[in-house]
Amino acid sequence: MECDDYGLTRTLERENLNLNPLQRGGVLPAEAREALYEFSDGYSICDYCEGRLDQIKKPDINRFLDDLADFINIDLVRTVHGAREGKFAVMHALCNKGDTIIVDGNAHYTTHLAAERNHLKIIETPNNGHPTFEIKPETYKQTLEDAIDKTEIKLAVLTHVDGDYGNLTNAKAIASTCKKLGVPLLLNCAYSMGRMPIDAKDIGADFIVGSGHKSMAASGPIGVLGMTSEWEDTVLKRSERHEKKEIEMLGCTSRGAPIATLMASFPHVKERVQRWDEEVKKTRHFVKEMEKLGEIIQLGVKPKEHDLVRFETPIFDNIARSHPRRGFFLYEELKRRRIVGIKRGQTRWFKCSVYSMTMEQIEYIINTFKDIIKKYQP
Template identity: 50%
Template sequence: MGTSVKSARRYSSLSREARKPGIINLNPIQRGGILPDVARKALDEFGDGYSLCDFCTKGRIDKIRKPPVEDFLSDLASFLGMDVVRLTNRSREAMFVILMALKRSRGGSAIVVDSNAHYSTYLAAEAAGLSVFEVPNSGYPEYKVDLGAYGRVADEVEEETGEPPVAIILTHADSHYGNLNDPRPVAALCRKLGVPFLLNAAYTAGVMPINGGKLGADALISSGHKSWASSGPIGIMALSSELAEEVLVPSSRFPNKELFLLGCPVLGAPLATLMASFAYVVERVERWPDEVRKARWLVAELERIEGVRQLGVRPKEHHLICLETPSFHEVARRHKKRGFFLYHELKARGIVGIEPGLTRRIKLSTYGLSEDELVKVAEAFQDIARSYNLSVS
């Protein structure tokens, strides 16, 4: 076969910098996915493949009663203010499943999306055979989505394609700038047009309080490994009853299986950790005001550094922070490690999670950091700045 046991052993004992004791990880895609101790126990207990299927008697993971998956999904739906929850393997699959189902049931050839949407939203649309009409944002430096333009863009879809949009999507908080949007005006428009409103809450549900029903969402999509302290991969697809009927259609040959989900998602450890972390999540979302305060504090501290400026809406309303750092970029140009200097300087100070190589713009998150950790992060950046002769006010 050309592969020896000996050569395969190089993959047998990999370790991870970010797991070393005392290391602070600032990666925005990771801060909401760090497991609490109860979830680490669940990870061990349910770590083997298909571990949740021991007592499956109906051929449906969402109907398993031992452990209480069925009850959990019902509680999760209620926590999100929605009617029905199904799990998928990623939040982008939830988006794709909904778009495939709506295209099949309604026809149509386009969707409306905010211009800060995640790349996977564009891929889900393209794979489902739908074109994307974008709602503009204000551009540099705030990149604020123009929520008032949704109506105009929906009209453009109708004019250009002859049909209303198949769906209208808003990214609740985006992955580029961490701008938080108010879904309600978009929801009102969707209700008026009779078009399903899909709220991408991958960066909000699980870290902040959110009631999809009250916000007017027909579907709320989230990510267990991003924002629910689940090992993942696991996506959360929360639906209104009406949309559920349209999306969760049965297979023609296996009516017990949901067609566009391709039957059961196989969720052992990802679901076990999502369940184990649920109480922790229910508790932590109530501390959201404190999380916003921490993000604002760090922004103020980092903006004391020459040339550093927060991008996106000010003041921060979300834990994901995007900074332009032209002064660090200038250092990188002269540094023998080039853009990687910042990564290495931070690592030497016990901090990881800034994308290696980037210095023009950086992204980080303060979610769940302690006050001590926050101070350590601020001091590390300021110390690095001073060591390269950048001024700190």
């Protein structure tokens, strides 16, 4: 059986401080681990199903989805396999091959792939470049107006918080533009829903997607797709032949343990978004202290409004040039001190997050960077 050893042990999160922004919001609380255990077997969530996953009463998926809709203040929600599958479903339901959509210049690659899989053309609202890389509402407006002059725009997509710079966009202003111009807006909250409070109605979004494994303390793959009731008939259209089943959902989506973890984590998630201000404060402190080390510059909007931080780090790049391990030195120095999550080989810049860490842990991380710099000071 030794050839079947695929290395299925994971000590990374248990034994280290993990700075990977992708993983900071997906750590399970104890109650979600229990739910995972309870619903580990295939189709176990379907014990009491009467034909629709979203209507199951035991466990109470039905009520949970209502609560989730309240939580983000939107008319109705479904779970999907992730943010990307949610985006794909909306585009698929609203657009035809060859249609054009508008997206922001900081969109995640999965937005592009969802569009490409639907054979859609993309018009992009550029960000304002180095160093803040901001998506300005006025640029979005201008781009959308220009686009509409040329062709019909079937959908607008906006990344609420992007994965490159952790910039929080002014979704409300952009939603208002979209509404005026008659274009439905899909807000990608993969990096925000479950971390910070979201009010879809207040923002004015037609659709909203979230990522359970990324920002809602859930085991993957699972995502959230919310919409206003005006879109229900389009996106949740039922099958003619199997009248209970929603076509775009292929009948059922999250038929497994991930939905149990999303439900079990929900009280924890609701509580933590209330403490979002503290998280932002910690992030700002972290940035300030890191920048003090010299030749470390935070990119993106300042001060930070999200925990994802991108640093330009000429200081580490300079060390790498003469280091026998080259670009690997930083990863290795950090790893030795039980800090992980920065990509191997990267020294010119990196992304990181101290989301949900204690102040002690954050100080330890800052001091570690300081020590590494000191060690290589000429």
